[in-house]
Amino acid sequence: MLVEKCPDKSYEPTNYEIKAYNKWVKADERARCYILASMANMLQHQHQSMITIYDMLESVKEIFREQNCVAKNTSMKAFFTTKMVEGTSVMEYVLKMLSLLNDLEILGAVIDKESQVEIVLQTLPDSFPQFCLNYNMNKMDLSLTKLLNELQAAESIIKQ
Structure with a gap:
């Protein structure tokens, strides 16, 4: 009102x-x-x-408005350039990406759920190619939370 x-x-x-x-x-x-x-x-x-x-x-x-624009650009850059370092926890990495997405949402940026998942998959280290291949071949439709669960399962198999 x-x-x-x-x-x-x-x-x-x-x-x-x-x-x-x-x-x-x-x-x-x-x-x-x-x-x-x-x-x-x-x-x-x-x-x-x-x-x-x-x-x-x-x-x-x-x-x-101008400060918001600068903050949004900074957060966008962080989200699109963050890469998971080989050997680090996939849970920590995905939670970091979720945090960056939350910041972007607060600042008014809109990234659809499918693109969010694709970006996370693109930034995984070289130890996850089989997971990415399986994801794409089976045309999986996962939220980021479900993706995290699947990645954790894949990570435990990779470590063995």
């Missing part, structure tokens, strides 16, 4: 429209006070003259 612009007052509003408008104004004012109180002094000073929460949120989004 408050992430939208203030509803317009019509020329001859109905009682319902008046109540809805007054409710919106009261909620907006309360939220504005809470948000201003929780901001750092510099941001607080910049935003105290703004009339609505909507205006404040748009301003904050604009301020942090």
Whole structure:
């Protein structure tokens, strides 16, 4: 409700429209006070003259948009360039990749589940070619969690 612009007052509003408008104004004012109180002094000073929460949120989004872009690029690079080192635990590696994917999702990046699995498979060391071949030949459809379980089973066989 408050992430939208203030509803317009019509020329001859109905009682319902008046109540809805007054409710919106009261909620907006309360939220504005809470948000201003929780901001750092510099941001607080910049935003105290703004009339609505909507205006404040748009301003904050604009301020942090560039930082978000840099963070997303950094996380993308880490995700696409991370390779599992031969001899390390496949569980640790997949959990690291899941963490990077979680960071990317929080930053607004969208990578479909199939591509996530493919990227993890592409970054496995040379000791997993049989697993990758089996995955592709059987056209397996795995989530990252199921892939982790399968990779752990394969890892225990490879170690033997």
